[in-house]
Amino acid sequence: MSAVEVIRAAALERVPHGFLGRRGGVSRGLHGGLNVGTGSADDAAAIAENRRRATEAVLPGGQLVTVYQVHSAECVTARAPFDHALRPHADALVTDRPGLALGVL
Known part of the structure; x- marks a missing residue:
């Protein structure tokens, strides 16, 4: 099993963050890698495992929060993970809550 590829920016070194590649995931075929x-x-179980791995690589023990990306100027405040079916349509997230890993994909 290969490790999740995490690219970090020196300017953000004091903030847990990462830009992820495809390495380190369990998806196969067309969605191969860290989908x-x-x-x-893709297989829902593979996606769930990939999301778990991605979160652990960036913020161990954290909870991943994502939006439904729509390519807009919308930004939402995350105070807890969103119900998947009710994710807001936006392209940016902010939070003041420790333990939330914000993701846009």
Whole structure:
């Protein structure tokens, strides 16, 4: 099993963060690698495992919060993970809550 590839920016060194590649995931075939997109036709169990791995690579013990990306100027405040079916349509997230890993994909 290969490790999740995490690219970090020196300017953000004091903030847990990461830009993730495809390495380190469990998806196969067309979605091979670290597919974290719940809107894809990938196996739901593989996506869940990939999301778990991605979160652990960036913020161990954290909870992943994502939005439904729509390519807009919308930003939402995350205070807890959103119910998947009720994720807000936006392209940016902010939080003041420790333990939330914010993700846009």
